[in-house]
Amino acid sequence: MRIMILAAGGDIGGGKTHILSLCKELSRDNDLQLISFRKGVLAQEGKEMGLNVIETENGMMAQRDVKVALDAVDAFKPEVIHCHGARANMVGAIVGRKRKIPVMSTVHSDPRLDYLGMPFKQHTFGTINNIALRRMDYLVSVASDMQKRLISRNFDPQRIFIVYNGLDFGTPEEAALVEKKRAAEQYPKERVVVGIAARLNPIKDISTVIRAVSLAAETDDRICLKIAGSGEEEELLRNLVKELHAEDRVEFCGWVSDMKGFFQDVDINVLASLSETFPYSLLEGAQVRCPAVASCVGGIPDLITHGETGFLFEPGDVETFAGYLVRLAGNPALRKELGEALYKKARDTFSLERMKKDQEEIYRTVIRRRSIPEGRNGAVLCGAYGKGNAGDEAILRAILMQLREVDPDMDFWVMSRNKEETRLSHKVNSFYIFNLFKFFSRLRKAKLFVNGGGSLIQDVTSSRSLLFYLFTLAAAKACGCKVIMYGCGIGPLINDKNRKKVTRVLNAKPDVITLRDSNSYEFLKELNVTRPRITLAADPVVNLTPASKGAVEAAFEAEGVPADAKKMGFCLRNWDSFRNYEAVAEAADYASRTYGVLPVFLPVEIPKDIAAAEKVTALMKEPFCACKNRHSAEELIGMLGSMEAVVGMRLHSLVFSAAGGTPTVGISYDVKVDSFIKDMGSDACIPVAELTAEALKHEIDRVMGAERERAAEAAAALKEREKMNRRAAAELLQQWK
Numbered sequence: 073m074r075i076m077i078l079a080a081g082g083d084i085g086g087g088k089t090h091i092l093s094l095c096k097e098l099s100r101d102n103d104l105q106l107i108s109f110r111k112g113v114l115a116q117e118g119k120e121m122g123l124n125v126i127e128t129e130n131g132m133m134a135q136r137d138v139k140v141a142l143d144a145v146d147a148f149k150p151e152v153i154h155c156h157g158a159r160a161n162m163v164g165a166i167v168g169r170k171r172k173i174p175v176m177s178t179v180h181s182d183p184r185l186d187y188l189g190m191p192f193k194q195h196t197f198g199t200i201n202n203i204a205l206r207r208m209d210y211l212v213s214v215a216s217d218m219q220k221r222l223i224s225r226n227f228d229p230q231r232i233f234i235v236y237n238g239l240d241f242g243t244p245e246e247a248a249l250v251e252k253k254r255a256a257e258q259y260p261k262e263r264v265v266v267g268i269a270a271r272l273n274p275i276k277d278i279s280t281v282i283r284a285v286s287l288a289a290e291t292d293d294r295i296c297l298k299i300a301g302s303g304e305e306e307e308l309l310r311n312l313v314k315e316l317h318a319e320d321r322v323e324f325c326g327w328v329s330d331m332k333g334f335f336q337d338v339d340i341n342v343l344a345s346l347s348e349t350f351p352y353s354l355l356e357g358a359q360v361r362c363p364a365v366a367s368c369v370g371g372i373p374d375l376i377t378h379g380e381t382g383f384l385f386e387p388g389d390v391e392t393f394a395g396y397l398v399r400l401a402g403n404p405a406l407r408k409e410l411g412e413a414l415y416k417k418a419r420d421t422f423s424l425e426r427m428k429k430d431q432e433e434i435y436r437t438v439i440r441r442r443s444i445p446e447g448r449n450g451a452v453l454c455g456a457y458g459k460g461n462a463g464d465e466a467i468l469r470a471i472l473m474q475l476r477e478v479d480p481d482m483d484f485w486v487m488s489r490n491k492e493e494t495r496l497s498h499k500v501n502s503f504y505i506f507n508l509f510k511f512f513s514r515l516r517k518a519k520l521f522v523n524g525g526g527s528l529i530q531d532v533t534s535s536r537s538l539l540f541y542l543f544t545l546a547a548a549k550a551c552g553c554k555v556i557m558y559g560c561g562i563g564p565l566i567n568d569k570n571r572k573k574v575t576r577v578l579n580a581k582p583d584v585i586t587l588r589d590s591n592s593y594e595f596l597k598e599l600n601v602t603r604p605r606i607t608l609a610a611d612p613v614v615n616l617t618p619a620s621k622g623a624v625e626a627a628f629e630a631e632g633v634p635a636d637a638k639k640m641g642f643c644l645r646n647w648d649s650f651r652n653y654e655a656v657a658e659a660a661d662y663a664s665r666t667y668g669v670l671p672v673f674l675p676v677e678i679p680k681d682i683a684a685a686e687k688v689t690a691l692m693k694e695p696f697c698a699c700k701n702r703h704s705a706e707e708l709i710g711m712l713g714s715m716e717a718v719v720g721m722r723l724h725s726l727v728f729s730a731a732g733g734t735p736t737v738g739i740s741y742d743v744k745v746d747s748f749i750k751d752m753g754s755d756a757c758i759p760v761a762e763l764t765a766e767a768l769k770h771e772i773d774r775v776m777g778a779e780r781e782r783a784a785e786a787a788a789a790l791k792e793r794e795k796m797n798r799r800a801a802a803e804l805l806q807q808w809k
Contacts, residue, residue, distance in 0.1 A: 080157025081110025215371020238427025267338030272303030450483030458488030463724025466705030467525035470612035521548030591747035624710035643725030657691035
């Protein structure tokens with residue numbers, strides 16, 4: 073590939089490291105040219121690396137920068153232009169449009185905070201930069217948190233990529249030498265050195281670091297601080313040190329170029345930033361196995377898992393920060409454990425090679441999308457989304473994942489009750505479900521309409537919702553879309569008129585119907601729906617990947633569930649005919665006494681499910697945990713998958729459990745629950761009207777006695793059948809080619 077990098081040129085610290093490291097790696101296998109709009113360190117070091125560098129210095133004459141860039145583009149003929157920094161963004165936005173070349177920018181920091189404390193620059197350069205960013209074809213964020221912020225500011229979520237900062241972790245021999253040096257340190261140490269490498273400006277909040285070190289030193293007077301960096305707050309910070317009488321334990325090291333050497337002399341790496349994207353200083357400390365304590369902002373939690381690879385605190389929380397410093401200073405074994413874990417995570421996830429591969433894949437995607445012919449593209453997705461139900465949100469997540477496998481360049485527009493939440497959670501465009509103007513506008517541009525999962529075609533909830541979903545199918549067909557009902561449940565239909573309408577619409581409008589359960593398949597036969605291609609698949613959610621073990625443990629910790637406890641899940645819901653709370657309470661107590669499990673009440677839809685759990689737990693005698701937080705589908709799959717068994721009313725509590733390979737007992741309020749349990753090859757299901765303590769205890773005994781492998785085998789068969797959903801969508805899209 074031919075890649076042109078535009079850099080503002082004044083970059084220092086992490087920004088400079090990122091640009092030069094990326095350019096060096098990319099230049100190994102691609103033709104690359106770097107333009108720096110300021111003469112200085114970045115351009116000089118780039119030349120020393122052997123990069124193809126053009127440097128220019130035109131002061132405030134932006135038009136001259138544009139001319140330099142245009143001449144370079146005409147000579148070099150790049151396939152993509154990649155900008156770094158405000159000045160580069162402005163030039164890139166102009167040049168990209170003039171030469172019809174895709175242009176992107178890496179957002180290294182929050183654009184709204186770049187000129188904090190400098191009102192003139194904020195209202196001039198800051199405003200120009202924000203306008204330029206709006207005119208980029210694509211954006212690259214160096215942290216997931218920054219991606220969310222950009223989405224919340226109405227940047228197109230499907231044109232924002234993430235590329236984490238990467239660092240060279242050296243050869244295995246070099247890593248072994250660092251490990252040997254750390255292991256050779258003598259304990260107890262005369263001094264425990266806390267180190268921070270950062271610009272001395274308000275965003276880094278170094279005053280909190282100084283205060284925390286001073287407070288920690290009251291408990292352990294070995295604790296001292298080294299500050300590597302320079303900036304506008306240096307005098308203010310020096311005055312703070314004097315005010316705290318900490319001159320003998322705080323050292324200002326000035327600008328340090330040898331960061332590896334700096335952190336080799338540091339025992340605890342810290343950062344107290346008020347805002348971050350993904351700071352290089354934490355990676356540089358990780359490179360030499362230095363444990364870290366940092367504020368929980370930006371992309372920092374992507375690297376530091378609290379209690380596993382370091383400690384996190386809320387910005388400005390001096391007391392908690394100081395407490396972690398005292399804890400680490402007094403526990404060399406813990407410092408070694410956290411430092412080693414941080415090194416391994418950083419090496420495996422945040423290497424230069426990984427950064428290069430991710431960025432190259434983005435370039436290939438951008439270049440490929442440039443060649444897509446104009447006309448219809450993308451899909452409109454309709455379902456019960458944006459209502460806070462984890463099951464429905466999991467369906468949407470699964471459908472999006474599977475359709476991206478079919479076509480990675482597909483644009484998505486999701487109809488939602490909460491379009492802002494849907495944009496943030498699923499990284500797609502969204503509009504309010506009853507915005508008919510937007511609905512028809514998007515249908516006329518889309519290839520595919522997806523009636524997405526769940527039991528949308530039923531009238532138990534209401535006939536109005538049924539008629540609305542039938543209307544969307546008819547509208548999509550009329551607007552020229554291919555129409556698929558994706559992993560759906562059909563029924564029940566109580567009203568005879570509704571049954572006739574459903575038969576008429578489903579025989580005329582969908583091109584393909586894939587079903588999530590065998591009862592729905594039989595029900596369509598009963599309705600005499602025969603025209604569309606009908607496939608028995610499974611719920612799309614069963615093939616979602618569970619969250620990592622660390623993320624699951626963190627989710628349980630947030631709910632107060634002991635990490636080492638054997639757990640049995642109870643996922644209940646409010647329902648008119650569910651009144652026998654005593655039966656569930658007695659069965660949960662029985663399971664606790666008989667099998668030594670901790671009953672964990674886990675809501676799938678918040679806040680509705682919490683009330684049902686409270687009515688049961690109020691009658692219990694044994695210990696239990698009642699969860700109250702909202703969790704992602706991946707977290708719920710991991711949480712339920714870690715349990716000995718699950719008793720569930722919510723269909724998706726059973727689907728999540730099956731995805732995790734956990735034996736389940738269903739409490740059926742709807743035929744869809746019975747059908748799912750049957751499709752799992754089980755009959756462990758009790759109708760809610762027949763629920764008694766003895767019946768539930770009997771089913772608990774059965775599933776606790778069953779081998780977990782049997783549940784895993786049934787789940788594997790269901791996952792294989794589920795793949796029919798995406799195959800049907802792929803075949804339907806092929807008809808456009």
